[in-house]
Amino acid sequence: MRQHGPAAPVELAPGVRATLVTDYSAALKILQHPDAFTRDSRRWKALQEGEVAPDNPVLGMMAYRPNVLFTDGAEHARLRQAVTDSLARLDAYRVSRHVERVSTYLVDQFARRGSVDLLNEYAKVLTFLVFNELFGCSAEVGDRLISGFTGIFDGIDAEAANQELAESLVQLVAHKRAEPGDDLTSWLMEHPAKLSDEEMVHQVTIMLGAGIEAERNLIANGLLLILSDERYFGGLYSGGLLVEDALNEVLWNSPPIANYATHFPLQDVDLGGVTLPARQPVLISFAAANTDPALSSSRQMLSTRAHLAWGSGPHACPIKDSASLIAVVAIEKLLNQLPDIELAVPADELQWRPGPFHRALSELPARFTAVQTAPAARSAATPDRATAAGIERTAAAAEATGPQGRGRWWSSFLNWWRA
Structure with a gap:
């Protein structure tokens, strides 16, 4: 697309025309x-004039919602302050410890098999469970959130999934109004911005939705790089580079959200010789901007902050530090528990999920030496009856999770942890 200049005309979905920015400086x-x-x-001309069908698949990511992502000016500043102040209250040690517990729990589920899909059985589930903890979800609400988000992300009965998601978030907000806790939902509710219940639902939706999709892709893409590149894992360098280095490289070259940050010019704009029509969507290709040939080839090692994977400006991702911490701990913990893990298929044979916005694997099959005694059991001399029963229940729940069944990951994890 670079032959068009700093931006190129694209069709995101049938009937949805936009301009994609591929130049770093222009972005x-x-x-x-x-x-x-x-x-x-709401400034989108084609949408307002009925040229984009209301059931178009990209509207879930582009249609207006009264949250921090789709607002500007004073309203954006008010919502953004509530979000950033709440996120600032997260304790890094608490986050790290919870990721470690979830990782141990998940490895318990597949350690005896000697094989695992690191995307669907590890990165995806870990992200759901960690975010459920951070937002203070009960077992019932957590399971419904997981079911709803999974249906939306995977396109499985999206209408029913969206309904379940909305109902679960309303339930979460109502519960926290009555019984606030030490969690992001309660902190957001307590903020001086005084968010209404409707505003609460929409802010939690974007914080969970954007966080879950990006986080699971960051973990999976990081694992793919580490397990397929000798600079990071084994080989001549014996894993000489750190997990942080791998994630930095992923954020530069394979960002979890490849194209997004939809903007609408208020009037026609000339962008380096390319006209951006007023009220027509303009998206930023983070993947293309980060690999702009005009950038120095040494950029990745010299700067961990110059990439655009987290965005920039007033709408830059507010949770990037916690997201990076979660990914680092999740990957390090897995590699420590299964030190000989390796890809089960060549990296160039892996399949990627279709879609204009994300850089997301469909699966990440891996193999390792089967562990006869799971990590959680190894941490104690002999598991008592309650612990053994809890592990057995969670294993059964994991097997029941899939396109044909409604997962119970969160309640199963809580049962395991309490036992």
Whole structure:
């Protein structure tokens, strides 16, 4: 697309035309100038004039919602402050410890098999369980959130999944109004911004949705790089580079969200010789901007912050530090528990999920030496009857989770942990 200049015309889905920015400097210009580019998709001319069908598949990611992602100016500042102040209360030690517990629990489920799908059985489930903990979900609400988000992300009965997700978030907000706790939902509710119940639902939706999709892809893409590149795992270098280095390389070259940050020019804009029509969507290709040939080839090692994978400007991702911590701990813990793990198929044979926005694997099969005694059991001399029963229940629940059944990951994890 670079032959078109700093941006190129694209069709995101049938009937949805947009402009995709592929140039690093041009991307920064748009991301850092909200005075000329709005995030409010109610300004989208084609949508308002009925040229985009209401059931178009990209509207789930592009249609307006009253949350921090789709607002500008004073309203955005108010919502953003509530989100960032709440996230600032997260304790890194608490987050790290919970990721370690979830990792141990998940490895218990497949350690005896000697094989695992690191995307669907590890990265995806770990992300759900960790975020459920951070937002203070009960067992019932946590299971419904997992079921709803899974249906939306995977396109399985999306209408029913969206309904279940909405109902579960309303239930979560109502529960926290009555019984606040030491969690993100309660902190957001307590903020001086005084968010209404509707505002609470929409802020939690974007925080969970954006966080879960990006986080699981970051973990999976990081594991793929580490297990397929001798610089990181085995071979001549014997794993000489760190997990942090691998994730930095992923954020530069294979960002979890490849194309997004939809903007709408308030008037026609000339972008390096390319006209951006007023009120037509303009998306940033983080993947293309990060690999702009104009950037120095040494950029990745010299800077861990210059990439655009987290965005830039007033809408930059507010949870990037916690997201990075979760990914590092999840990967390190897995590799420590299963030190001989390796890919089960060549990296170039892996399949990627279709879609205009994400860089997401469909699966990541791996193999390792089967562990006869699971990590959680190894941590104690002999598991008591309650612990053994809890592990047995969680294994059964994991097997029941899939396209044909509603997962009980969160309640199963809570049962395991309490036991």
